[in-house]
Amino acid sequence: xxxxxxxxxxxxxxxxxxxxxxxxxxxxxxxxxxxxxxxxxxxxxxxxxxxxxxxxxxxxxxxxxxxxxxxxxxxxxxxxxxxxxxxxxxxxxxxxxxxxxxxxxxxxxxxxxxxxxxxxxxxxxxxxxxxxxxxxxxxxxxxxxxxxxxxxxxxxxxxxxxxxxxxxxxxxxxxxxxxxxxxxxxxx
Amino acid sequence: xxxxxxxxxxxxxxxxxxxxxxxxxxxxxxxxxxxxxxxxxxxxxxxxxxxxxxxxxxxxxxxxxxxxxxxxxxxxxxxxxxxxxxxxxxxxxxxxxxxxxxxxxxxxxxxxxxxxxxxxxxxxxxxxxxxxxxxxxxxxxxxxxxxxxxxxxxxxxxxxxxxxxxxxxxxxxxxxxxxxxxxxxxxx
Numbered sequence: 001x002x003x004x005x006x007x008x009x010x011x012x013x014x015x016x017x018x019x020x021x022x023x024x025x026x027x028x029x030x031x032x033x034x035x036x037x038x039x040x041x042x043x044x045x046x047x048x049x050x051x052x053x054x055x056x057x058x059x060x061x062x063x064x065x066x067x068x069x070x071x072x073x074x075x076x077x078x079x080x081x082x083x084x085x086x087x088x089x090x091x092x093x094x095x096x097x098x099x100x101x102x103x104x105x106x107x108x109x110x111x112x113x114x115x116x117x118x119x120x121x122x123x124x125x126x127x128x129x130x131x132x133x134x135x136x137x138x139x140x141x142x143x144x145x146x147x148x149x150x151x152x153x154x155x156x157x158x159x160x161x162x163x164x165x166x167x168x169x170x171x172x173x174x175x176x177x178x179x180x181x182x183x184x185x186x187x188x
Numbered sequence: 189x190x191x192x193x194x195x196x197x198x199x200x201x202x203x204x205x206x207x208x209x210x211x212x213x214x215x216x217x218x219x220x221x222x223x224x225x226x227x228x229x230x231x232x233x234x235x236x237x238x239x240x241x242x243x244x245x246x247x248x249x250x251x252x253x254x255x256x257x258x259x260x261x262x263x264x265x266x267x268x269x270x271x272x273x274x275x276x277x278x279x280x281x282x283x284x285x286x287x288x289x290x291x292x293x294x295x296x297x298x299x300x301x302x303x304x305x306x307x308x309x310x311x312x313x314x315x316x317x318x319x320x321x322x323x324x325x326x327x328x329x330x331x332x333x334x335x336x337x338x339x340x341x342x343x344x345x346x347x348x349x350x351x352x353x354x355x356x357x358x359x360x361x362x363x364x365x366x367x368x369x370x371x372x373x374x375x376x
Contacts, residue, residue, distance in 0.1 A: 008268055011340050013261045022210045022217065024233040026314060029212065032263060042338050044263040045212040047235075073201045075220060075232040077312035080196055118356025120363040122311060124265035126214060131363055133356070150230050152199050168306025168321070168371055175308040175319055179366035183356055185373060 010037050020048075030128075049129045053099035054086035054180050056117075057109055057136040059157065067163055068107050068139065071171060072153040082156065082171040084180050095119075099134040105146040107155045112138025117183040122176060131176060133183050160184070198225050208236075218316075237317045241287035242274035242368050244305075245297055245324040247345065255351055256295050256327065259359060260341040270344065270359040272368050283307075287322040293334040295343045300326025305371040310364060319364060321371050348372070 013034040022029040027049035035041055057068040067084065074081045087102040089095065100111050117133040147153065164185075167178050201222040210217040215237035223229055245256040255272065262269045275290040277283065288299050305321040335341065352373075355366050 008259070008342075011259060011261050011268060011342065013263065013266075015266065021212075024209075024217065026233045029210065029217065034263065036338065037261075037340050040338075045214045046264050071196070071199060073199050073225075074309070074312035075201065075222065076234050076315045077309040078201075078203065078316075079309075079312065080199060081309070081312050120356055120366065121262070121265040121267075121269070121361050122363050124262035124267065124269050124362050127264045128266075150224065150228075152225050154196075154199065164370075164374055167374060168308055173309050174312050175310050175364055175367040178308065178368075178370040179363040182352075182366040182370035182373070185370070186352055186355060 012037055013042075016041065018046075045126065047127045047129075049127065050088045051095070051130045051132060052086060052088045053095060053102060053132045053134060054084050054176060055099045055103045055111075055114070055134045055136050056084050056180055056184050057103055057107065057111065057139055059109075059139050060137070065160055066157040067160060068103075068109055069156045069158050069163075070106050070153045071156055072151070074174070077173060079173060080171050081174050082158075083174050083177050095132045096134065099132065099136070103136055104142065106151075106153060108142050108145045109136075109139040110142050111136035112140065117180075117187055120179065131179075133180050135184065135187060200225055201230075204229065206234075233314065235315045235317075237315065238276045239283070239318045239320060240274060240276040241283060241290060241320045241322060242272050242364060243287045243291045243299075243302070243322045243324050244272050244368055244372050245291055245295065245299065245327055247297070247327050248325070252347070254345040254347055256291075256297055257344045257346050257351075258294050258341040259344055260339070262362070265361060267361060268359050269362050270346075271362050271365050283320045284322065287320065287324070291324055292330065294339075294341060296330050296333045297324075297327040298330050299324035300328065305368075305375055308367065319367075321368050323372065323375060 016033045018032045027047045030046045059066045085106040089098040114136045122131045204221045206220045215235045218234045220232045247254045273294040277286040302324045310319045
């Protein structure tokens with residue numbers, strides 16, 4: 001998908017070819033050859049991976065607002081991380097279905113309402129996939145998390161003010177959760 | 189760096205070993221074997237890559253505030269993207285030096301003040317590196333971008349209100365720029 005206008009031709013590259021060079025269970029490494037706006041060829045390393053969803057679940061209770069968040073270990077940072085729930089789409093799933101399912105599995109909250117805030121690139125320099133941000137409300141507690149065999153997570157209720165105040169400091173270390181927070185603030 | 193407290197032992201994994209399995213010019217793919225909180229072993233695919241900086245440059249002019257942003261092609265998304273400037277640290281460079289250098293090279297603005305907002309993980313599930321967010325002010329125009337051979341970018345001045353209103357829609361598609369915006373809003 002190219003978002004361009006006629007004024008931006010001097011910035012736009014054209015893909016010449018692509019080939020997969022390495023596969024893992026999580027992503028595929030691809031090499032692209034593309035032609036620059038001035039006609040030179042360059043090669044670029046890209047990651048293909050499934051799209052995934054991040055859900056901001058808002059619990060309203062006695063006039064107070066709480067985010068339903070999860071605390072879990074992350075193997076890239078090798079730290080704990082306090083995050084909005086979310087996860088990778090399953091085959092054939094609509095984005096909002098994936099978001100609602102991940103919310104239910106990770107937190108045991110079922111969303112009565114779920115609304116897409118935005119679809120963005122987690123890192124358009126090297127990643128070809130998209131992250132879909134959702135806002136969930138009208139939450140009902142089902143009583144049971146349904147975690148994968150290698151998932152260990154605690155559910156934590158936190159006020160929006162506390163999340164905004166602490167974002168960027170441990171355990172709020174996941175930059176894409178800060179992105180979700182910006183979209184929440186934008187939505188007002 | 190493990191941020192933990194004694195209550196979180198049931199969430200914490202221990203690394204058993206690691207090995208690099210594929211190298212590209214941009215990142216190295218690593219496989220980690222780690223032991224779960226309940227003692228099972230699992231393998232996880234991780235990306236090692238250099239740290240990088242994102243800089244929010246604020247231009248104050250006749251009582252008006254503008255972000256200095258760059259419009260450029262991104263090879264992962266294969267779209268144009270309107271972003272805060274930034275880039276990868278060079279060897280031996282301090283984070284704030286890298287931020288100031290990238291700002292100067294990409295936009296031709298020299299920062300009189302530069303302040304770190306936060307250091308986060310761009311995606312702690314799979315990436316081991318960090319992204320460092322800075323706020324830059326007291327900007328002086330030097331007159332000349334210094335772009336790499338494969339960099340083509342336009343400098344664009346945008347009000348913070350316009351960026352907040354449009355974040356998440358093209359050309360504001362880079363989620364880590366939304367993260368930067370959240371940290372800007374947090375800083376007040």
